[in-house]
Each structure stands twice: as C-alpha cells, then as structure tokens.
Amino acid sequence: MQYVMLIYNAEERWAALSEAEEAKIMAGHFAVMEQSQKDGTYIGGNRLVDVGAATTVRNHSGKIIVTDGPFAETKEQLGGYYVFECDNIDQVIAYAGMIPQEDTGSIEIRPVFEMD
Amino acid sequence: MATIDAALKGARLRAIAALRRFSGDLDQAEDAFQDAAERALQHWPNDGVPDNPTGWLIQTGKRRLIDIARRQQRQTQLTEEPAAETDEPNLSAIDDDALRLIFTCCHPALSEDAQVALTLKVIAGLSAHDVALAFLIPTRTLEQRLDRARRKIRTAGIPFAIPQDQELPERLNAALSVIYLIFNQGYSARADGLIQPALCAEAIWLARNLLRLFPGHAELTGLLAMMLFHHARHRARQSATGAFVPLAEQDASLWNTTLINEAQALLDHVLGKHAPGPFQTQAAIAALHCANDPQGTDWAQIAALYDILEHQLANPVVSINRAAALCESGDPEGALAVLEHAQSQANFENYGPFLVNAANIHSHLGHPKRSRAYMERALAVTVHPAEREYLAARLPELSEQKLDIT
Numbered sequence: 045m046q047y048v049m050l051i052y053n054a055e056e057r058w059a060a061l062s063e064a065e066e067a068k069i070m071a072g073h074f075a076v077m078e079q080s081q082k083d084g085t086y087i088g089g090n091r092l093v094d095v096g097a098a099t100t101v102r103n104h105s106g107k108i109i110v111t112d113g114p115f116a117e118t119k120e121q122l123g124g125y126y127v128f129e130c131d132n133i134d135q136v137i138a139y140a141g142m143i144p145q146e147d148t149g150s151i152e153i154r155p156v157f158e159m160d
Numbered sequence: 161m162a163t164i165d166a167a168l169k170g171a172r173l174r175a176i177a178a179l180r181r182f183s184g185d186l187d188q189a190e191d192a193f194q195d196a197a198e199r200a201l202q203h204w205p206n207d208g209v210p211d212n213p214t215g216w217l218i219q220t221g222k223r224r225l226i227d228i229a230r231r232q233q234r235q236t237q238l239t240e241e242p243a244a245e246t247d248e249p250n251l252s253a254i255d256d257d258a259l260r261l262i263f264t265c266c267h268p269a270l271s272e273d274a275q276v277a278l279t280l281k282v283i284a285g286l287s288a289h290d291v292a293l294a295f296l297i298p299t300r301t302l303e304q305r306l307d308r309a310r311r312k313i314r315t316a317g318i319p320f321a322i323p324q325d326q327e328l329p330e331r332l333n334a335a336l337s338v339i340y341l342i343f344n345q346g347y348s349a350r351a352d353g354l355i356q357p358a359l360c361a362e363a364i365w366l367a368r369n370l371l372r373l374f375p376g377h378a379e380l381t382g383l384l385a386m387m388l389f390h391h392a393r394h395r396a397r398q399s400a401t402g403a404f405v406p407l408a409e410q411d412a413s414l415w416n417t418t419l420i421n422e423a424q425a426l427l428d429h430v431l432g433k434h435a436p437g438p439f440q441t442q443a444a445i446a447a448l449h450c451a452n453d454p455q456g457t458d459w460a461q462i463a464a465l466y467d468i469l470e471h472q473l474a475n476p477v478v479s480i481n482r483a484a485a486l487c488e489s490g491d492p493e494g495a496l497a498v499l500e501h502a503q504s505q506a507n508f509e510n511y512g513p514f515l516v517n518a519a520n521i522h523s524h525l526g527h528p529k530r531s532r533a534y535m536e537r538a539l540a541v542t543v544h545p546a547e548r549e550y551l552a553a554r555l556p557e558l559s560e561q562k563l564d565i566t
Contacts, residue, residue, distance in 0.1 A: 045317050132319035133269055138327070155316055 046087065046156035047128050047136045052120035053149035055094050065146070072143035080128055080139060089126035120149050127156070164204050168197050171214040172285050173369055177257035179221045180320060186264070187310060188228070190282060192221035214254070259373050260320045266335040267318045274309035275338045276345075281306055284362045294345060294359050332374065336383055336439070339366045343387050347394075357394045363387055381430040382440030388423035389446035392416040404546040410454045420450050438472040441465055459489035476505040477513075484517045492524035512542045516551065 061069070080086035098114040114121060130136050133153060140151040172193070179189035196217045210216040265278040280286045280294075292302035312318065323331040346359030367384040374380055396414035399405050427443050445465045448458050466482035479502035487495035499518060508514035515538035522531035532555070539551045 047317075130317070132317040132321065134319050134321065134323065134327070137269070138324070153316075 045130065045132075045158065047130055047133070048154050048156060049089075049126040049128065049136060049140055050122060050152040050154065051124045051126075051143070051149065052152065053123040054120050054147075055123070057148045058123070061148070069144050069146075069148075075142050076126065076139045079142065080126070083135070085128045085130050085135065087127040087129055089124065091124040092122060094123075095121045123149070161205070163209055164201065167204070167209045167213040168200060168217075169285065169365075171217050173258050173261065173283055174214050174254045175217040175221060176282065177259075177261040178218045178254050179225065180261055180264075181257045182222055183225050186282065186313060186320075188225060189221075192224045192228075193217065195224045196220035218254075255373055256322065257320075258369070259322050262335055262370065262373075263323060263331055264313060264318060264320050266331070266338045267313075268331070268334050269316060269318055270309050270312060272337070272341070274305055274312075275334070276341050277302060277305050278309050279338050279366065280342060280362065284366060286362065294356055332377070332380070335370060336380060339363050339370070340383060340439075342366070343390075347390060357391070360387065360391050360394065364391060376430075376433075378430050378433055378435040379437040379439045381426050382437060382443045385423040385426040385430070386439055386443035386446045388419045388426070389443060389450050392419035392423065392450060398546065402546050404544075404550045406550070407449060407454050407457065412454055415450065423447065423450075436468075436472075438469055441469045441472060445469070457488070459485050463489055463491075476502040476508075479505070480508070480511075480514050480517055483521065487517070487521045487524055492521050495521045496525060509537075510541045512538050512547070515541065 058066075077086065077089070095114045098112075100111050100113060100115045102109045102111075126139070128136055128139065133155075136153050140153060143151065145151070175196070176189050176193045179192050180186055183189050183192065199220055200213070200217065204210075262279075262283060265282055266275050270278070276295075277291055280291045281288060286294075288303050288306065289299050292299040295302070322328075340363070343360050343363035346356040346361075346363060364384065364387050367380065367387060371377065371380050371384055393410065393415050395416070396410040396412070397405055405411075423443070424447060427440070427447055430440055431444070445462055448462050448465070451458065463482055463485035466478060466485055470478045470482060479498055483495040483499040483502065486492075486498060495517075499514075499521060502508070502514070515534050519531045519534035519538060522528075522534060535551065535555055539548060539555070542548050542551060
C-alpha cells in the first residue's frame, strides 16, 4: 500500500540550525532516499519552500478567496513529504527513524486512500 | 468444565494466531476461534478433551473460515489450502504466529489504551464487558476503542509480523509495558473497593506465554517474578471486610508460597545473568516484601534497591517509595531529604501516596501538625473506600503522637 510521510518542522528552529546540524539531517534524507530506492519502495518526495511562500485558497459557494500564509498557524509547519509503496507501516516507520529530528519537528505517516 | 476451560485458555493464543495467518484478517480469526470454542463446549464434555486441543481448535476454526469463504466465493483469498485433519500443527511455526499476534496488538502505532484493550480482548480472550469493567469505562466506550484499533490495524497496514532485529528490543519493551499496565490495573484498588486478582492472573498468563517465546529474556523474567511476588500476597492485602491491610499487619499464612518460591527461583536465575533492568529491580524489592515475616522486612535493603531503580527509571514516584523505605529503616531525616527533592521534580499536591508518606515521615520526625495536615490532604484526595478507611483510622493515631511529643 502507499504511504505519505509528512515532515513537520518548526521553521524558526530549522533556520537557527548550525551547518553541521543541518548536514546531519540532510544526510538522513539522503539515506532514506538511497535505502527506499534500493528497496524499490520509493515513489517520490520533495522538500517544500518555507511557509512564507504559502498561499491559502478557499472556495466558499463559488467565491474564490485567496489569502497569504498557511491554512493554520501552528508551531510546526509542513516542510516536505515522501511517498512510498510499502507492504506495511513498519517499513515506513523505519525510514522515518532514519531522519534525525532533534527538537525541530515530527513526522506523520498516513496511508493513501485506495479507491476500491 | 474446569478442565475444558483450562484447555481452551491454554490453546487460545496459538489457535487465534494460526487462524489469523490462515485468514489474513484478525476479526475473522477471532470469530472463527469463537465458533470453534463453542463447538468444543458442545463436544468435549462427552468426547473428552482431545490430546491436542490447539490442533482441534485450529482445524475446526479453519473449516469455519473455509465455509465462510465459500459462501462469499473468496476461497482464493485464504493463504493456504486447508491441511488434512490428521496433520500435526507445526508448533514452532505456530509460536512465531503467536508472537506476530502479540506484536500486532502491542504495536506502538496504536494508543496505549488500545494496546491494552486489544491484548485483553484478542489474546487473553476477556469479554468486552469484563475489560470495560476492569478499566472502569462503559462497555460502549471500550467497544469503540476496539473498533478504532481494529480499523487502524487494517487501514494503516499494521503488520502481522515479528519486528526486525534492530527494532525488536523496543517493541518487546512495548509488550512488557502492556502486561505491566494490565497487572497494575488489577493490583491497584478499584473505586468499588475491590482489587482484581483475575486481571493480575491474566497479566501473569501473558508473561508466561511471552517467556515461552523468549526463553530467558532478563526483563521479562524480572516482570514475571515481580508479578508473582505481588500476586502471592493478594489474599493478605485485603481483610474479610474489604479493608486495605498494610504489609506489617498482613497474615503471612495467607501468602501463596508456591508462587513466592517460583518467583524467587526466576529472580535468582535472572540476577545471575547480570543484565540488570527496572523490572528485575522491582522484582528484587517485591522479593524482600515477601521475605521472612511481614514485621521483619529489610527496609534498608529495599531503600538501596529503590536508589538503583531511581537511576534506572528517573521517575520521581520511585523517589517517594525510596523515602518510605528509608523512613521505615529508621532514617526519617534521609527520607525527608529524598521526599523534598522529589517534590521539586513534580507536583504531588494531589498524589495520595506522596501525601501519606509525607505525613508518616513528619510524624516520625516529631512534626505532628505538618503530619496531620498531610494526612487530611491525603484523605481528601483518596477515592478508594478501603484506603480511605485505613487513612481515617490512622488520623487519631497521629493525634496521639502529637500528645506524646508536646
């Protein structure tokens, strides 16, 4: 089944990371990509530009409302995602565990809804 | 009937695990086992319990699953052809399936509440009503919790699998936590005043099964030993009227020496392995509570073990127990220092055990006013009737001490 791995970061905290800390986290991402490609489970993934670039659109009864910023102000922001095709959640948990988080954020795993 | 019940209980974990493998679905496996168990209750009283009740239940459950699949024309979804009836089940393969089932129910992607509920319902075979009663929640709430958990197992792809080697220690710890939570729930007093030895017995049964699958595992052995030590004293912990009986006043002739001896043998064996851990430390403490007579407890040794446990768990509640042991060993000054340090780590204003210990320590130190204030506060936050009764009975005692001192 397909899983999306949603990576949330406190952007402020992320911006304050030292180069060495950032390099460690990036190394984790490279390890995930390498391992999942080797496993044949990698479907895709991307890092997102910070929420300063976010735009929210609402369609209220046909009236399109465009506003600046993310849909909700939260402590942690969506910073990137992966999509994997895995047999079960344990494999995805193992990938998530390869990315150092320290106190910068957390990773949410969600199965992709499958149409019957 | 007792023999039949015991045979069903003994076969349950392996049979459900094998049926789960066969059907690929936990709910179907439970239904099939339920059906097979009902058939067993019809046939076994006349035919006798078969030599291999597990095999009988698996075969009967499989036939049920095949019937259902045929009716739904989904035979192809079953993972294997039904074995001939004479086939002996492959026990080591079934043990692996039993482990897979335990790790499914204790998967960390499920909430702790859900893990406990699933383990009691699916593995131990308690009814939803009994599980709900044990945890003081409405049956409907428990059923919803189970439904959500079963749905998540399906939709999130929680596997029927033994974790990879590098994840196994952490996942096994999760299973131990579930067993410990079940035992604690049985051991801690309920609002209606009853401790629940049956729930404790389930936790012990789960630990015995897991130990059969991980022979010699140090912390699991420690957990089992600790539970046996505590469970051995359960008849002495409560008076005939349901009142709480503290250790020093317990009638040691009510202790179950068979369980104590078994626990001691397990503990001696595992301590020899030099792979220390918090459950082993707690077992060693429980052993000292069972040693000799209740009045001759070695509190200094217990305090020393709580010191070790403090380092292993870094939990301020452990410090409260250490303070209590220090006080009992004749060092109330040391006890107060430990207690005050614990108080700086966490808010214990409404925590009964802290308040009772503070009252006791201040009483020993000749601070009757403070002691009484803590005791009254403890009485105000304690809901359990038997414990309330015990505390209320101690209040005048503390007043007498006040008279002695002043």
